[in-house]
Amino acid sequence: MLFPNKESIYALPILDRFLIYSPLNSVAALVNQNALPSIKQLEHPIESKSSPAGMDELIRLLNSPGHAPELDLNRPFNPRVLGLLPTRQCNLSCIYCDFGSDSSGKEKLSVEMAINAIRWMIDLKIKQGEDSVRVHFFGGEPLIDTKSVLEIVQQGRNLIIKKGLKPYFEVSTNGIIDSEEAEQLGIHFDAVVLSIDGFSENHDFCRPFKNRTGSYDRVSRTAAILGESQTELCLRCCVNSKNVDQLPAITDWFCRSYQPAYINFEPLSGKGGECNESISPPDPYSFARNFTKARFLGETFSTDVVFSSVESQNPQYSICPVGQDTTIFTPDGKINSCYLPETAWQSKGMDLNLGSWSENGEIRINPASIREIRQLSDEKKRCERCFCKWTCAGGCRVNRTYPGCDPAYDSFCLQTRLLQAVQILQKLDEVSLAKSLLDNTEAMQFLAQHEDDRLFAEVY
Numbered sequence: 001m002l003f004p005n006k007e008s009i010y011a012l013p014i015l016d017r018f019l020i021y022s023p024l025n026s027v028a029a030l031v032n033q034n035a036l037p038s039i040k041q042l043e044h045p046i047e048s049k050s051s052p053a054g055m056d057e058l059i060r061l062l063n064s065p066g067h068a069p070e071l072d073l074n075r076p077f078n079p080r081v082l083g084l085l086p087t088r089q090c091n092l093s094c095i096y097c098d099f100g101s102d103s104s105g106k107e108k109l110s111v112e113m114a115i116n117a118i119r120w121m122i123d124l125k126i127k128q129g130e131d132s133v134r135v136h137f138f139g140g141e142p143l144i145d146t147k148s149v150l151e152i153v154q155q156g157r158n159l160i161i162k163k164g165l166k167p168y169f170e171v172s173t174n175g176i177i178d179s180e181e182a183e184q185l186g187i188h189f190d191a192v193v194l195s196i197d198g199f200s201e202n203h204d205f206c207r208p209f210k211n212r213t214g215s216y217d218r219v220s221r222t223a224a225i226l227g228e229s230q231t232e233l234c235l236r237c238c239v240n241s242k243n244v245d246q247l248p249a250i251t252d253w254f255c256r257s258y259q260p261a262y263i264n265f266e267p268l269s270g271k272g273g274e275c276n277e278s279i280s281p282p283d284p285y286s287f288a289r290n291f292t293k294a295r296f297l298g299e300t301f302s303t304d305v306v307f308s309s310v311e312s313q314n315p316q317y318s319i320c321p322v323g324q325d326t327t328i329f330t331p332d333g334k335i336n337s338c339y340l341p342e343t344a345w346q347s348k349g350m351d352l353n354l355g356s357w358s359e360n361g362e363i364r365i366n367p368a369s370i371r372e373i374r375q376l377s378d379e380k381k382r383c384e385r386c387f388c389k390w391t392c393a394g395g396c397r398v399n400r401t402y403p404g405c406d407p408a409y410d411s412f413c414l415q416t417r418l419l420q421a422v423q424i425l426q427k428l429d430e431v432s433l434a435k436s437l438l439d440n441t442e443a444m445q446f447l448a449q450h451e452d453d454r455l456f457a458e459v460y
Contacts, residue, residue, distance in 0.1 A: 002042060003456070005066045010387035010453040011036055012421055015436060015443050020058065020455065021424060023315050023390040024066035028424050029058050030433075040456060069315050069390075071378050073371050078128050081321065082121040082135045083328030083339060084114050086149060090141040091176050093210045095279065096238065096268055107331035111148050111155075116361045117329045118156040122163050132166040138328065138339040143173050146181045153188045172236075174207065175222035176215060182222045186229020193234045193264070194223055198243045198250045206238065206279065220257075227258035234262040241268075244282035247290035248297050255301035263298060263305045265291055269399060269412060284414040284448065289438045291415075292422055308395070309416040310423055315390040322352060322397040323377035325370070333357055335365065337373050340398055348402035350376070381407045387453040392416045414448040421447060 003009060005024045012019040018036060020029045031039075035055065042059060086109045090097070118135060125133050135156060142149055153169050160167040170191040177185070185192055196219050197203040204214025226233045235254050239247065247265060254263055268281040291307060298305035308319065317323055322337045329335055335355040338345055345352045352373060355365040380394040380401040386409075394401035400412060409417070418438075425434040437443055 182225040288418040
């Protein structure tokens with residue numbers, strides 16, 4: 001059979017050339033426009049008996065079986081990450097927040113229950129023959145009660161080490177803690193994801209306290225302390241129409257001031273409270289241009305500038321926790337595969353509840369729920385014709401590729417498609433061509449909005 005992965009072989013228009021890309025075959029090559037019909041003819045051996053001149057090796061690679069990931073709905077339950085959600089409450093009032101912190105209850109995840117969850121995770125990892133346990137604290141704002149979180153980390157780390165496994169503790173936080181607490185975070189956490197939305201003017205506008213005063217000074221102080229600590233610091237910046245053109249300058253500022261290991265630029269998506277008339281999602285083409293400039297600049301500081309949907313190059317069904325058996329213990333006694341409030345996924349017709357826990361230490365996981373949630377990773381109509389199908393893999397299942405979503409590309413898709421193409425070109429040492437693409441708005445739009453990337457689609 002010729003081209004066994006034909007549905008995952010793509011041809012991307014890059015100015016006056018095409019990028020032939022097969023993620024399942026680990027193949028990428030630039031060709032001229034005349035090459036496409038010659039390659040397509042090879043699908044019909046009667047019409048064509050030989051490869052186009054000079055393309056024998058490319059054709060050979062495209063004809064190999066490749067490495068398609070397997071979606072095994074019945075595989076043993078094995079969460080990559082244990083999520084702990086100490087509280088849904090928050091001490092900020094971010095204008096784009098969709099985590100429901102203002103309307104959340106006052107329930108808290110007790111230290112005892114969190115430790116039970118870690119013991120449960122240790123047993124699972126030992127059963128699977130793995131050597132590490134990864135724990136991530138979500139919110140709300142998980143550090144509203146910093147003392148309890150640090151107690152969980154210290155007890156949990158000791159338990160994991162005693163069982164001969166390697167602990168890894170990470171927290172996502174807004175950084176509203178005092179200096180001593182920040183120092184403790186730097187000592188006890190392996191990684192801290194700290195939200196800071198660029199320069200003070202934009203940050204204070206987007207992420208104020210509940211009394212509407214700015215939070216930048218507090219967060220900046222926390223970032224400075226963590227930057228000097230032993231923890232791996234990731235600065236997460238939400239990008240909007242006001243700060244999108246500042247990404248290179250923000251990168252320079254962050255790197256010089258806080259020495260982060262990573263800078264994660266995530267564009268506003270138009271969800272939750274983001275409908276504020278004074279702020280909007282960034283133009284996807286401006287985001288692609290400025291993100292790429294920021295990424296190049298970050299390299300000069302040995303800092304990785306990342307955008308979640310283009311970071312993995314290995315074929316996969318999901319980059320979302322929902323598709324990775326992630327288990328998140330919430331303060332109201334539930335175990336979910338998503339850290340968003342239940343209303344967020346229920347409104348999309350999704351049930352992402354895996355089970356429940358009780359104060360007596362009982363943890364119940366529903367096997368039928370595991371299978372149903374895994375199945376969601378194979379139900380993404382929007383992704384069927386997109387060359388990012390196996391890398392972005394649909395992004396967030398709740399906000400991006402929920403069942404019945406509009407199959408047309410949204411702004412997140414356009415940004416992802418452009419940045420993924422640029423990254424492939426960089427790996428081919430075609431940096432100049434990538435820059436030329438980003439300098440040509442018409443070419444960017446043609447690539448980003450191309451409705452069917454498959455080489456063997458009728459469009460070609």
